[in-house]
Amino acid sequence: MTTVTTVTAAAREPVGELLRQWRERRRISQLELSLAADVSTRHLSFVETGRSSPSRHLLMRLGEHLDLPLRERNRLLLAAGYAPVYPHSPLDGGELAAARDAVRRLLAAHEPYPAVVIDRSWHLVDGNDGIGLLVEAVAAELLEPPVNVLRVTLHPDGMAPHIANLGQWRAHVLGRLRREVAATADPGLAGLLEELRGYPCADPEPEIEVPGPGDVVLPLRLRRDGRELSFFSTVATFGTPLDVTLSELSIEAFYPADAATADALSAR
Structure with a gap:
């Protein structure tokens, strides 16, 4: 239908x-x-x-x-009246079994560091055990499927109150989403952008990303148990996707940005 x-x-x-x-x-x-x-x-x-x-x-x-x-x-x-060329396979179907297995291997190999798989709407598709550290203080209703990763990050009942550099991280997230809206013209993403812009933020938001002392990437600084953990992330996509589902998946992997964070994660 x-x-x-x-x-x-x-x-x-x-x-x-x-x-x-x-x-x-x-x-x-x-x-x-x-x-x-x-x-x-x-x-x-x-x-x-x-x-x-x-x-x-x-x-x-x-x-x-x-x-x-x-x-x-x-x-x-x-x-134009032509049949679609690119298949749109269900992620849990047999056609994508090899890709699914590769993603799960990547997630498992990344532990104890957090990693998530997201779709075109920023919904959580999969994740490893490491993401528990990121969401342990998030309100339960925000973790009810479908879980939107950006909503969890910036919502006042989500990770936002625990992000030490919320103004910087929020500007980064909104800028990234704004570029995706421009690239895809997706009305769902445009609506999500407007929603996230409406969330409160007491921290000043920089107009441009400028590195702080010693920074080579913008870190996510998260307060946990009286200490501050610092992460940077990388984003991976399938290099030559010919299926709509695969083309819209991305894997965001978080790495410790300092030795103290690496030690804290290894000890969990």
Whole structure:
């Protein structure tokens, strides 16, 4: 039922209008896109205005050069009356068994340090035992599925009261989410951004990220049991995803930013 609704909605939206919206969102002129995709500017203009019907191959080329998410490339094809190219497999299905196993191995190998797997909406998909340290003071209702990682981080009943550099970390989180909204045009992410902006924060938020003394990355400084733990994080994605589900997964792994934090985690 969900698939039928999605296909019908996409088919009702003119493909030329979708294409123009994405081109303008990427701040690319018709000339620039036509040169990159090896199509005449005249033909591209006709496609955008509905005077010409694009081929399936042309739409795939344009989607690639516009760096569209796989989900949006499928939507572009559907709007033109073509079948989607990229599969959208369930994460617990057999098609993604190898990828699922690789993610779980990575999570386990990262312990005792925290690591989480998140989807396109910042919902928690999986995590290792190390994340218990991050969420042990979070209100139970925020940990009811689906758990939104950013909501847990910045909510006043979440991690926020325990983050020593909340103003810095909040600015970092909101900036990252704002860039994702610009890249994906996802209305769900835009709504989440507005929600997070409404959360209270007494700490000043810097307009730009400037390192403090000795900082080479922006750390997450978390108060726990009368001491301060400091982390930095890395983000990993699948390098060559051809499935929508895989393309929208990311793994955020936290590492101790100082020796005291490393010792505290090893002792748990």
